Amino acid sequence: MTATFNHIIIPANDAEVSAAYYRNLLEIVDAPSWGPFANLIMSNGVLLQLAKAPRTFDSLHFAFLVDDEHFDRVLASLIESRTDYWGDPQRSHNEINHEDGGRALYLLDPGGHLVELLTRPYV
Known part of the structure; x- marks a missing residue:
C-alpha cells in the first residue's frame, strides 16, 4: 500500500x-x-x-490547495471583513502572490497558525 x-x-x-x-x-x-x-x-x-x-504551543504552517473559484471567494471575504492577509510567510507583503503560475496568500487562524491557500501545487 x-x-x-x-x-x-x-x-x-x-x-x-x-x-x-x-x-x-x-x-x-x-x-x-x-x-x-x-x-x-x-x-x-x-x-x-x-x-x-x-x-502553550508553537505556531505551525498549514498549506491547502484550492481551486481558483474557492480562492476568489476567500479573497473577497477577507477584503470585505478587512482581515489581514499576506503574500509571503514572513507576512511582509500585504498582497497575494502570483508565483509558480498560480496565486497564494497567507493568513493567521484563531490559534495563531499560519495558513496558506494556493491555487497551484509547488511540485
Whole structure:
C-alpha cells in the first residue's frame, strides 16, 4: 500500500472556534468527533482534528490547495471583513502572490497558525 496522508491534530486555544474557522475557510464539513477533538473532513478524506492544547504551543504552517473559484471567494471575504492577509510567510507583503503560475496568500487562524491557500501545487 502506498502511504497517504490521513489526519492531523491542530492545537487550538478553543477547538470549536478553530473548527468553525476551518469549516468556513476550507468549505469542509464536520466529521464525527470524540474525546477532545472537533473533527472536520476534507473532500479527499483527510481528517482535521482541532483540540485545545494542554499547554502553550508553537505556531505551525498549514498549506491547502484550492481551486481558483474557492480562492476568489476567500479573497473577497477577507477584503470585505478587512482581515489581514499576506503574500509571503514572513507576512511582509500585504498582497497575494502570483508565483509558480498560480496565486497564494497567507493568513493567521484563531490559534495563531499560519495558513496558506494556493491555487497551484509547488511540485
